[in-house]
Amino acid sequence: xxxxxxxxxxxxxxxxxxxxxxxxxxxxxxxxxxxxxxxxxxxxxxxxxxxxxxxxxxxxxxxxxxxxxxxxxxxxxxxxxxxxxxxxxxxxxxxxxxxxxxxxxxxxxxxxxxxxx
Numbered sequence: 001x002x003x004x005x006x007x008x009x010x011x012x013x014x015x016x017x018x019x020x021x022x023x024x025x026x027x028x029x030x031x032x033x034x035x036x037x038x039x040x041x042x043x044x045x046x047x048x049x050x051x052x053x054x055x056x057x058x059x060x061x062x063x064x065x066x067x068x069x070x071x072x073x074x075x076x077x078x079x080x081x082x083x084x085x086x087x088x089x090x091x092x093x094x095x096x097x098x099x100x101x102x103x104x105x106x107x108x109x110x111x112x113x114x115x116x117x
Contacts, residue, residue, distance in 0.1 A: 013041075013042050013043050013044050013094070014040075014041035014042065016030060016043045016044075016045060016049075016109060016111070017030030017031065017032035017107070018030065018031055018032050018033050018034075019031050025113065025114070026112070026113055026114050027110055027111060027113060028047075028111040028113055029108065029109070029110050029111075030108070030110075030111070031106070031108060032106065032107040032108070032109055033104060033105070033106050034105050035099065035104045036099060036101060036102045036103055036104060037098075037099060037100070037101075037102075038098075038099050039096060039097070039098045039099070040061075040096055040097040040098075041096060042095065042096045043094070043095065043096070044068065044093070044094045045089070045092065045093045045094075045095075045111075046091055047091050047111040047113055048088070048089065048090050048091050048111075048112045048115075049088075049089055049091070049109050049111045049112060050086060050087065050088055050089075050109070050110040051086065051089055051107055051108075051109055052084075052085070052086045052107065052108045052109075052110070053082055053083055053084060053085040053086070053105075053107055054083065054106040054107060054108055055081075055083065055104065055105060055106035056081040056083075056101070056103050056104055056105030056106060057081060057082055057083050058080065058081065058101070058103070059080070059099060059101040059103045059105040060078050060079070060080050060081070060099070060100050060101045061078070061079045061081065061097040061098065061099055061100070061105065062076060062077075062078055062079075062097065062098040062100050063076060063077055063078075063079055063095055063096075063097050064076045064095060064098070065093065065094065065095050066094040066095055066096060067094065068094040069092070069093055069094040069095065070092035070093070070094070071090070071093045073093070078100075079097070081105045081107070
């Protein structure tokens with residue numbers, strides 16, 4: 001099952017990305033592909049993570065926060081994909097992402113499973 005365009009009519013949350021490509025006790029690495037005008041279903045980030053843009057330069061994801069969001073961000077915002085960009089993002093977000101562009105985007109998400117802070 002993928003998390004793209006999965007309906008969430010019953011309020012259930014989906015996985016944070018398309019598929020797990022590696023996992024051990026410390027990290028879980030996800031491959032995330034969102035096609036043109038597809039929506040990544042609502043999901044919760046229970047772990048801090050790194051996000052790396054791999055494909056889709058200039059593609060735009062509209063990030064929308066959902067009920068249960070524990071982060072300070074509240075307003076929807078665009079995220080422009082640029083190959084090689086990388087970000088550290090703290091856990092707590094409940095969100096969905098909509099690819100508003102005409103190109104597929106691919107991101108790699110590395111969840112940090114152990115809280116070493």
